[in-house]
Amino acid sequence: MIRISHHRIKCIGCNYCVEVAPSNWIMNPADGKSTLLESTQKKGIYIAVSTDDDFEANKEAAEVCPVKVIKVEQF
Numbered sequence: 001m002i003r004i005s006h007h008r009i010k011c012i013g014c015n016y017c018v019e020v021a022p023s024n025w026i027m028n029p030a031d032g033k034s035t036l037l038e039s040t041q042k043k044g045i046y047i048a049v050s051t052d053d054d055f056e057a058n059k060e061a062a063e064v065c066p067v068k069v070i071k072v073e074q075f
């Protein structure tokens with residue numbers, strides 16, 4: 001399993017995470033930031049749990065995010 005986190009307030013809405021990991025990310029037209037699907041929010045950090053199948057794509061999302069607000073870890 002993997003845990004993905006998103007410090008959403010710092011997101012600049014560049015769309016890269018949606019491009020590389022469309023199973024977990026969508027753009028939110030209301031505020032122009034990305035949204036981590038099926039996540040829960042605590043103190044501004046959105047957390048989602050997903051399967052190992054999504055690890056590589058989300059690792060790439062974390063790497064390409066220009067403001068480094070995505071983290072992913074396996075557990």
Ligand code: SF4
Binds near residue numbers: 034
């Ligand atoms: S890659 Fe980073 S800055 Fe760009 S939309 Fe995704 S979370 Fe936001």
